[in-house]
Amino acid sequence: MNSLHAAWIVAKKDLLLALRDRTGLLLGFLLPIVLVGAFGFIFKVSFGQDGGGMDRATLWVADEDGTDASRAFVAALRDAATIRLRPEPGDEPATADALRTKVEAGDAHHALIVEKGFAEALTAERFPPLSMLRDPDRQVESQMISIGVMSAFFASQGPGLSHLFTARALELAGLPPEWHDRVVAISKTFSTTIGGLFDEKDRAATDGTTTASDAKDGPDFGSMFSQLVPMTTTDVRPSGRPQISYWMAQTVCGNAIMMLMFGLVACGQTLLREREDGTLSRLLTSRLPRSSILWGKALMAALMGAAQLFVVFAFGSLVFQVNFLADPSTLFVVSAATIFAITGFGIVVAAWAKTQKQAEGLSTVIILVMSALGGAWFPIQMVDLPLAAQVVTRCTLTHWAMSSYQGMLWHAKPWTDASMLTSIGVLVAFGALALTTAHVLFVKRYVRAA
Amino acid sequence: MGATHPAMETLLQVSDLLVRYGDRVAVGAISFDIGRGEILGLLGPNGAGKTSTISCISGLREPDGGRFAFDGAAFSPNSDANARARIGLVPQSLALYDELSADENLLFFARIAGLGRADARIAADRGLELSGLTDRRRDRVSTFSGGMKRRLNLAAGDLHQPALLVLDEPTVGVDPQSRQHIFDALERLKAEGRSLLYTTHYMEEAERLCDRIAIMDEGRILDVGPATALAERAGLPGANLETVFLKLTGKQLRDA
Numbered sequence: 001m002n003s004l005h006a007a008w009i010v011a012k013k014d015l016l017l018a019l020r021d022r023t024g025l026l027l028g029f030l031l032p033i034v035l036v037g038a039f040g041f042i043f044k045v046s047f048g049q050d051g052g053g054m055d056r057a058t059l060w061v062a063d064e065d066g067t068d069a070s071r072a073f074v075a076a077l078r079d080a081a082t083i084r085l086r087p088e089p090g091d092e093p094a095t096a097d098a099l100r101t102k103v104e105a106g107d108a109h110h111a112l113i114v115e116k117g118f119a120e121a122l123t124a125e126r127f128p129p130l131s132m133l134r135d136p137d138r139q140v141e142s143q144m145i146s147i148g149v150m151s152a153f154f155a156s157q158g159p160g161l162s163h164l165f166t167a168r169a170l171e172l173a174g175l176p177p178e179w180h181d182r183v184v185a186i187s188k189t190f191s192t193t194i195g196g197l198f199d200e201k202d203r204a205a206t207d208g209t210t211t212a213s214d215a216k217d218g219p220d221f222g223s224m225f226s227q228l229v230p231m232t233t234t235d236v237r238p239s240g241r242p243q244i245s246y247w248m249a250q251t252v253c254g255n256a257i258m259m260l261m262f263g264l265v266a267c268g269q270t271l272l273r274e275r276e277d278g279t280l281s282r283l284l285t286s287r288l289p290r291s292s293i294l295w296g297k298a299l300m301a302a303l304m305g306a307a308q309l310f311v312v313f314a315f316g317s318l319v320f321q322v323n324f325l326a327d328p329s330t331l332f333v334v335s336a337a338t339i340f341a342i343t344g345f346g347i348v349v350a351a352w353a354k355t356q357k358q359a360e361g362l363s364t365v366i367i368l369v370m371s372a373l374g375g376a377w378f379p380i381q382m383v384d385l386p387l388a389a390q391v392v393t394r395c396t397l398t399h400w401a402m403s404s405y406q407g408m409l410w411h412a413k414p415w416t417d418a419s420m421l422t423s424i425g426v427l428v429a430f431g432a433l434a435l436t437t438a439h440v441l442f443v444k445r446y447v448r449a450a
Numbered sequence: 451m452g453a454t455h456p457a458m459e460t461l462l463q464v465s466d467l468l469v470r471y472g473d474r475v476a477v478g479a480i481s482f483d484i485g486r487g488e489i490l491g492l493l494g495p496n497g498a499g500k501t502s503t504i505s506c507i508s509g510l511r512e513p514d515g516g517r518f519a520f521d522g523a524a525f526s527p528n529s530d531a532n533a534r535a536r537i538g539l540v541p542q543s544l545a546l547y548d549e550l551s552a553d554e555n556l557l558f559f560a561r562i563a564g565l566g567r568a569d570a571r572i573a574a575d576r577g578l579e580l581s582g583l584t585d586r587r588r589d590r591v592s593t594f595s596g597g598m599k600r601r602l603n604l605a606a607g608d609l610h611q612p613a614l615l616v617l618d619e620p621t622v623g624v625d626p627q628s629r630q631h632i633f634d635a636l637e638r639l640k641a642e643g644r645s646l647l648y649t650t651h652y653m654e655e656a657e658r659l660c661d662r663i664a665i666m667d668e669g670r671i672l673d674v675g676p677a678t679a680l681a682e683r684a685g686l687p688g689a690n691l692e693t694v695f696l697k698l699t700g701k702q703l704r705d706a
């Protein structure tokens with residue numbers, strides 16, 4: 001009997017069994033949709049409006065003014081609790097042009113240019129010229145950076161300029177400009193009071209608590225607050241980037257990959273179930289080449305995985321407008337590599353485990369840990385991680401799967417891009433290694449000592 | 451002792467079969483043979499080594515020692531898929547997919563026995579008929595009674611009509627009606643000239659069905675022959691198997 005044909009006979013039977021397993025189908029297909037829906041909703045509601053949950057957003061800065069005042073401001077930016085400032089102090093300072101190129105290429109999502117005339121404006125008690133280049137899809141970081149810029153501005157200038165904030169707040173509240181001068185005159189008197197208010201804000205941000213709750217006090221105070229320091233903001237969407245919601249892509253892919261792991265481990269477990277139910281003895285004494293039993297399971301897992309991804313991605317496209325089909329060939333290659341790797345994971349767990357319970361217990365822990373570390377729940381690459389932690393995240397399957405989907409969806413990279421090829425290569429290598437190991441274990445545990 | 455029935459040519463020759471689990475010897479270098487068209491009963495209490503013996507013959511286990519010859523040629527079912535195809539196994543524990551129908555189970559098992567699509571269809575129909583489940587063919591096995599499952603379990607091992615059908619306690623835990631059905635099925639296979647190796651720990655069953663009986667205990671075969679010959683050799687002419695077994699092993703057969 002031809003091995004592939006034999007594997008297909010086994011896989012067909014397993015697919016039929018899977019279709020009959022209602023609970024399994026619900027877990028495999030409905031749960032990912034529920035999760036994607038729930039997380040998507042949470043991201044939309046909370047992350048869409050303030051910076052809750054993430055500690056720092058990366059901001060690139062170029063100081064075109066080069067005065068003591070501008071340098072103090074940059075130093076304060078570096079200290080801002082919500083900002084991770086680049087370039088680092090030791091690195092070569094960036095120029096406005098270089099930052100523009102960076103944002104256009106998608107290598108930076110926010111860049112602040114401290115324009116010439118910064119110190120002059122401050123001396124004249126005017127808001128200084130600041131330009132922000134930002135990727136409009138990174139709203140979460142926008143909020144965090146605005147807050148950071150505001151607090152840095154205040155920290156570097158002290159309470160002496162608080163009347164400027166008052167005027168700005170009035171302007172944002174919709175009061176006519178004629179009022180400004182009068183109110184500013186009055187507010188100078190109260191500057192210490194208002195200074196106290198900002199001190200409090202600043203402390204709150206340093207404590208890691210967000211300002212979200214303050215926003216409930218008045219109509220959209222949160223967004224007003226973050227616009228207190230006026231900036232010329234230019235939206236730069238990296239060329240070729242599909243119009244996607246960054247967060248939606250993250251949540252759809254993250255949950256899809258986590259659920260794919262659960263789903264394919266369940267497929268692999270049918271091997272243990274066959275042993276516990278006794279049907280394996282028939283397979284082992286049949287005409288089937290022995291390995292086709294294992295390859296049949298792998299084939300079935302891969303097909304179920306493809307179906308599962310299809311369903312979740314279709315849901316993500318329809319409900320959250322994630323454009324998975326922008327580059328069909330990359331979608332295909334990335335998904336095939338992901339399915340291959342995760343199939344290997346499911347099959348090796350099954351071949352290693354002695355009982356279904358053991359497989360379930362072990363795989364649940366591994367899947368949850370890999371999902372958390374590999375960025376399936378949260379885009380962990382945005383967080384400042386120490387080197388050791390970066391190494392750990394790179395040891396997870398999820399990291400490489402997420403990287404390849406993020407590369408495709410966020411940066412519109414084709415699968416032939418070098419960084420994409422790296423991720424895809426790691427996935428394929430992992431899958432091959434896992435399947436080889438599974439085969440060795442299978443021969444040892446099932447064929448030799450049935 | 452243990453000579454093949456003179457009228458039959460030898461189908462399977464087992465020589466010095468040894469099975470160990472760790473240090474423990476489950477089957478201690480036993481030898482016996484099965485003639486073409488014969489029903490050989492392997493009779494022994496639980497733990498005698500019957501299942502271990504059958505696992506090696508059907509290819510599930512690699513023996514720790516000994517040789518097989520099938521039709522006179524060396525035979526290694528554990529490593530050779532084509533060799534396995536000459537044996538049909540009816541495992542001691544039910545081995546069916548509960549969530550598939552009777553028909554789907556038989557079709558799948560026929561396919562993995564190496565039958566093409568059309569032949570598998572014919573074999574499945576024959577199996578349904580053999581197990582008396584033709585009118586329940588579309589029902590899932592999970593809805594079947596224990597006896598019905600036993601019957602289907604038997605049919606599933608015989609789909610490719612192997613030269614030798616090996617049955618491991620096919621009537622264990624079965625209601626009298628299904629048991630009768632299984633006896634009838636086995637007699638029918640015998641009438642068709644098929645060879646059967648059949649383990650049981652039920653005396654009357656062995657006496658009724660088997661041409662020859664091998665009495666097994668603690669991994670050894672104590673004697674092989676037709677029931678009457680066993681009694682004579684034990685010096686108890688005309689005695690029933692139970693008495694012979696007691697004489698040979700010094701113990702009662704549990705569950706008999």
Ligand SMILES: Nc1ncnc2c1ncn2[C@@H]1O[C@H](COP(=O)(O)OP(=O)(O)O)[C@@H](O)[C@H]1O
Nearest residue numbers: 471475476494495496497498499500501502503
């Ligand atoms: N997988 C196994 N591991 C260890 N010991 C086993 C295993 N299978 C059977 N045995 C032991 O081998 C002996 C023979 O068992 P078995 O062949 O199942 O006997 P029977 O089928 O006659 O009841 C028993 O003592 C049993 O406990």
Ligand SMILES: [Mg+2]
Nearest residue numbers: 500501542618
């Ligand atoms: Mg047994």
